[in-house]
Amino acid sequence: MKNSQFFRSTAGITLMAAALIVLPFVAALGGQAWVRILDFAILYVFLALGLNIVVGLAGLLDLGYIAFYAVGAYTWALLASPHFGLHLPIWVILPIGGLLACLAGVVLGSPTLKLRGDYLAIVTLGFGEIVRIFLNNLNAPINVTNGPQGITLIDPVTFGDFKFSGTTQIFGIALSGPQKYYYLLVALAILVVIINLRLQNSRIGRAWQAIREDEIAAKAIGINTRNLKLLAFAMGASFGGVAGGIFSAMQGFVSPESFSLIESIMILAMVVLGGMGHIPGVILGAVLLSILPEALRYGVGPIQMALFGKMLVDPESLRMLVFGLALVLVMRFKPAGLWPAPERKRESGEIQQVTAK
Amino acid sequence: MTGTLLEAKAVAKHFGGVKALRDVSLTIRRGEIYGLIGPNGAGKTTFFNCMTGLYVPDGGGFSFDGKPLVADAPDKAAARGIARTFQNIRLFGNMTALENVMVGRHVRTRAGVLGAIFQNPATKAEEAAIRQRAIDLLHYVRIEERADDLAKNLSYGDQRRLEIARALASEPKLLCLDEPAAGMNGTETEQLRELIDGIRRDGTTILLIEHDVKLVMGLCDRVAVLDYGALVIEDVPAVVQKDQRVIEAYLGA
Numbered sequence: 001m002k003n004s005q006f007f008r009s010t011a012g013i014t015l016m017a018a019a020l021i022v023l024p025f026v027a028a029l030g031g032q033a034w035v036r037i038l039d040f041a042i043l044y045v046f047l048a049l050g051l052n053i054v055v056g057l058a059g060l061l062d063l064g065y066i067a068f069y070a071v072g073a074y075t076w077a078l079l080a081s082p083h084f085g086l087h088l089p090i091w092v093i094l095p096i097g098g099l100l101a102c103l104a105g106v107v108l109g110s111p112t113l114k115l116r117g118d119y120l121a122i123v124t125l126g127f128g129e130i131v132r133i134f135l136n137n138l139n140a141p142i143n144v145t146n147g148p149q150g151i152t153l154i155d156p157v158t159f160g161d162f163k164f165s166g167t168t169q170i171f172g173i174a175l176s177g178p179q180k181y182y183y184l185l186v187a188l189a190i191l192v193v194i195i196n197l198r199l200q201n202s203r204i205g206r207a208w209q210a211i212r213e214d215e216i217a218a219k220a221i222g223i224n225t226r227n228l229k230l231l232a233f234a235m236g237a238s239f240g241g242v243a244g245g246i247f248s249a250m251q252g253f254v255s256p257e258s259f260s261l262i263e264s265i266m267i268l269a270m271v272v273l274g275g276m277g278h279i280p281g282v283i284l285g286a287v288l289l290s291i292l293p294e295a296l297r298y299g300v301g302p303i304q305m306a307l308f309g310k311m312l313v314d315p316e317s318l319r320m321l322v323f324g325l326a327l328v329l330v331m332r333f334k335p336a337g338l339w340p341a342p343e344r345k346r347e348s349g350e351i352q353q354v355t356a357k
Numbered sequence: 358m359t360g361t362l363l364e365a366k367a368v369a370k371h372f373g374g375v376k377a378l379r380d381v382s383l384t385i386r387r388g389e390i391y392g393l394i395g396p397n398g399a400g401k402t403t404f405f406n407c408m409t410g411l412y413v414p415d416g417g418g419f420s421f422d423g424k425p426l427v428a429d430a431p432d433k434a435a436a437r438g439i440a441r442t443f444q445n446i447r448l449f450g451n452m453t454a455l456e457n458v459m460v461g462r463h464v465r466t467r468a469g470v471l472g473a474i475f476q477n478p479a480t481k482a483e484e485a486a487i488r489q490r491a492i493d494l495l496h497y498v499r500i501e502e503r504a505d506d507l508a509k510n511l512s513y514g515d516q517r518r519l520e521i522a523r524a525l526a527s528e529p530k531l532l533c534l535d536e537p538a539a540g541m542n543g544t545e546t547e548q549l550r551e552l553i554d555g556i557r558r559d560g561t562t563i564l565l566i567e568h569d570v571k572l573v574m575g576l577c578d579r580v581a582v583l584d585y586g587a588l589v590i591e592d593v594p595a596v597v598q599k600d601q602r603v604i605e606a607y608l609g610a
Contacts, residue, residue: 195474198473198474198476199470199473199474202468202470202472202473202480202484203462203463203466203467203468203473203483203484203487204468204469204470204473205473206452206456206459206460206463207460207463209449209451209452209456209460210449210452210460210463213448213449213450213451213452214447214448214449214450216411216431216447217443217447217448217449218449218460219410219411219430219431219432220409220411220431220435220440220441220443220447221435221440221460221461221463221464221523221524221527222431222432222435222436222463222464222527223432223460223463223464224430224432225432231470235470
């Protein structure tokens, strides 16, 4: 019994690993654009899992999450580009980006500690916009962010001599830039999943969930809600900061445009649509919501041509229409998300053992 | 064993013009079950909230376990050893019964984020201890079979028991129960009486706010009566029951 279970889970993991390894080559058949779409899907998984700590676990509705992503992205851009002539290595920049984002999380968190629900959402929304506008205007009197033009020629991720941009040959297999980033992102995403899982089932994770469920009862049982809320903001933000750094390196270019309100809302939608607080659900939500719009973008035009012989509706607007409809339908028929946390099965074995004592 | 555990000195609290508490002074001794009764709106829950740090009193103060109790934050009160349940049950509905009790261990444990991420031996050991203690407590209040059910799916009586188990998880010196028998039938009340009596026998002092006069008189060692925010009498049940002012307060004569 135990053996077959072990076998099944090992087989499952092996299958999934094989699928994850082969995926970028399959995607490459449709062109490198699809590999890039995959990269972004995993980047969004990363971001959604970070936001899941704040929204899903601690229950703090954050509509400005993209600001932390922006902090991380600009940290990388400023410390590894010709803009300031700095080219620091990854193990210096990523921690700095994570820390700065973490600091931004605390700065945002501290004045909002007494707010909940709608009110918190509005303040965080404002914060997100403030960061974007700051980045947009911080080109005078001293040019820090280069304003709306953004920063170009950002260094790619490099480990020693190994560059993540351009094509390299490894064991006779040609790996394109996006494919290499894909593997880097998958590795990081697995790390984030593990951190999320471990946090969720820890003393801190339970305290967060308690705050989400009933803040007054949480206080009465001795949880310092102020510190734990700040911690949730800080943790979520630092994930956003690291993701931002990778984004910056992958794109080679950042501008304030990438960090608009709609991005925050997208990430929140991924968390809510997938199943708040349930890690597999959040991953599903992130993958669906990042790939679906792109699939529609590429699919809608050719389908119209095939059906009607001409373009009836602009693919771009139809894409958002279908997307919106899908969101409404999911919220109508699966309000807890596509893959919500199941009511945990009774761990009857464990309880029986205790009773027998 | 004997001696004062909690002393309230002229505690006052008003909401606008309403004087919810007028200089209430009382003492709770170690190891006793102390009853606090009074008609609706007499200030029982307000007193409770002042003591556990949910409200800041406007006058007077508390001393607990020999030291002044600076009750400005509920988590500090919990850390000092005061645990409470709520009149309207406040459980963590979407967490399992076991997890609810595990949360109760929060103030007596210390694992942080890094411990959780790296799973060092100390954290693992602490986590196992938390789980074991929580299971033991569920046994203690006799709802171990519901351990993995979500708290919101428990029956009313079981929810009351779960709330008590969660409060006990913080190893309180003083356990405050706010109307634990509200909405219970005769059998459930009797079972609750046994549970409370057992908790006292195991060494925890209990402050009981209750409407059920029969339960209070049968269970408590001493009883205080509040009316219009003021203390009417503080004595053993036999004396309180016969006190003319108490009868008036309850019958409105």
